[in-house]
Amino acid sequence: MEDPVDIRLATAVSQDPRATLAQLSERIGLSVSAVQARLKKLESNGVITGYQAILDPEAIGKPLSAFIEITPLDPSQPDNAPELLEPLTAIEACHSVAGDAAYMLFVRVASPRELEALVNEVRRTASVNTRTTVVLQTFYEHRPILAP
Amino acid sequence: MEDPVDIRLATAVSQDPRATLAQLSERIGLSVSAVQARLKKLESNGVITGYQAILDPEAIGKPLSAFIEITPLDPSQPDNAPELLEPLTAIEACHSVAGDAAYMLFVRVASPRELEALVNEVRRTASVNTRTTVVLQTFYEHRPILAP
DNA sequence: GTTGAAATTCTAGTCTA
DNA sequence: TAGACTAGAATTTCAAC
Numbered sequence: 430m431e432d433p434v435d436i437r438l439a440t441a442v443s444q445d446p447r448a449t450l451a452q453l454s455e456r457i458g459l460s461v462s463a464v465q466a467r468l469k470k471l472e473s474n475g476v477i478t479g480y481q482a483i484l485d486p487e488a489i490g491k492p493l494s495a496f497i498e499i500t501p502l503d504p505s506q507p508d509n510a511p512e513l514l515e516p517l518t519a520i521e522a523c524h525s526v527a528g529d530a531a532y533m534l535f536v537r538v539a540s541p542r543e544l545e546a547l548v549n550e551v552r553r554t555a556s557v558n559t560r561t562t563v564v565l566q567t568f569y570e571h572r573p574i575l576a577p
Numbered sequence: 578m579e580d581p582v583d584i585r586l587a588t589a590v591s592q593d594p595r596a597t598l599a600q601l602s603e604r605i606g607l608s609v610s611a612v613q614a615r616l617k618k619l620e621s622n623g624v625i626t627g628y629q630a631i632l633d634p635e636a637i638g639k640p641l642s643a644f645i646e647i648t649p650l651d652p653s654q655p656d657n658a659p660e661l662l663e664p665l666t667a668i669e670a671c672h673s674v675a676g677d678a679a680y681m682l683f684v685r686v687a688s689p690r691e692l693e694a695l696v697n698e699v700r701r702t703a704s705v706n707t708r709t710t711v712v713l714q715t716f717y718e719h720r721p722i723l724a725p
Numbered sequence: 726g727t728t729g730a731a732a733t734t735c736t737a738g739t740c741t742a
Numbered sequence: 743t744a745g746a747c748t749a750g751a752a753t754t755t756c757a758a759c
Contacts, residue, residue: 430636439632446594446630449734463745465735476636481629482594484587484722488578488624491722496644496674496681511716522718526644527711533644537722563675568659570670574632574639574685597753611726613754 430476434459438467439476440575446480483571491519491537494564495544498530499557510555517554519547530560578624582607586615587624588723594628631719639667639685642712643692646678647705658703665702667695678708 430436434457441448441456448456454464471477486492501508510532511523522535534551538544548559578584582605589596589604596604602612619625634640649656658680659671670683682699686692696707 430638436637439630439637443630443632446628451734459744460746461735462737462747465737466744474636475633477630478633479631479719480594481631481719481721482587482591482625483627483629484591485623485626486722488622489584489587489723490578494672515717518720518724521720521722523716524642524712524718525714525716527713530710533710533712535718562678562681564672564681565675566673568671568673569663570672570683571627571629572666572669573629574634574669575637576666598755599753608727609754610728610756613756614726 430471430474435467435471435476436575438464439471440573440577442468442471442477443573443575444577486537490539493540493544494521494535494537494567496562496564497534497536497548497551498526498560498562499532499534499551499555500530500560502556502558506556510557513555514551517547517550519543531557578619578622583615583619583624584723586612587619588721588725590616590619590625591721591723592725634685638687641688641692642669642683642685642715644710644712645682645684645696645699646674646708646710647680647682647699647703648678648708650704650706654704658705661703662699665695665698667691679705 430439438453438457441453450461450464454461457464486494499510501510508531514520514523519536519538520534521537524533525531526533536547538547548561551557552559578587586601586605589601598609598612602609605612634642647658656679662668662671667684667686668682669685672681673679674681684695686695696709699705700707
């Protein structure tokens with residue numbers, strides 16, 4: 430994706446995914462149908478991979494979040510932790526990382542009690558050690574990748 | 578937010594924020610207008626804080642991501658790192674955390690070269706030490722908070 | 726919450742440069 | 743090929759019940 434118009438469109442959409450085609454077309458300076466065609470292409474190209482509603486974690490009863498670094502107990506064993514952990518819906522993100530740990534998870538739970546249960550379940554499920562870093566406050570997150 | 582209908586609605590919306598009111602109304606079992614009214618309330622209540630388009634980081638030229646833990650150089654100084662760092666648009670998230678570091682950042686950049694520059698800028702801007710953990714592979718992220 | 730009708734938006738076919 | 747135009751379908755919106 431190098432086309433400057435596509436970049437402007439992706440920027441506009443990532444900042445306001447609910448904008449109507451008419452609003453986008455005004456912002457971009459193209460007709461509604463041109464915007465629609467480009468948007469469809471961005472979606473089918475996989476540039477826009479999806480849309481997400483951002484919910485307030487506290488409002489939905491998950492005020493506690495944490496990073497969990499995990500390290501396989503037995504490095505000689507085949508390691509499919511991400512797959513094994515996928516059913517745990519408290520896990521919002523799973524990355525493999527360079528450094529001390531093998532993977533970094535980001536999780537959201539209702540309480541310390543639930544975090545403990547989750548950590549234990551992660552350990553059992555994936556046969557790993559964990560190192561948990563609790564989030565005390567979130568200043569910002571979900572900031573758009575593309576700046577204006 | 579305890580109302581079970583609101584929870585179902587928030588769940589449905591978080592899984593498909595582009596669903597039409599008609600689709601949601603069918604899934605929820607309420608009329609279109611009732612769904613619209615509840616949705617508006619969820620938005621104005623701050624339960625739904627926003628919407629986001631998810632872009633493919635590689636497609637938009639930011640294939641490299643990393644966690645940066647930061648620690649103030651001088652713990653006796655007033656610490657407003659999140660505020661100081663906010664203008665750096667490569668930073669997607671900023672949390673204060675318990676543990677060794679004071680803050681955890683998640684950043685996206687175009688290249689190792691750019692990551693180096695960003696880390697240096699973070700250090701300079703906020704007068705902090707940093708510990709960077711590079712992401713090698715992302716298995717999943719942006720998973721909805723509310724499971725069905 | 727529901728209904729229903731008007732306004733807006735989306736969609737897709739067609740035309741033009 | 744990309745954009746513009748247009749008519750018909752779908753959706754959103756909002757009043758009245």
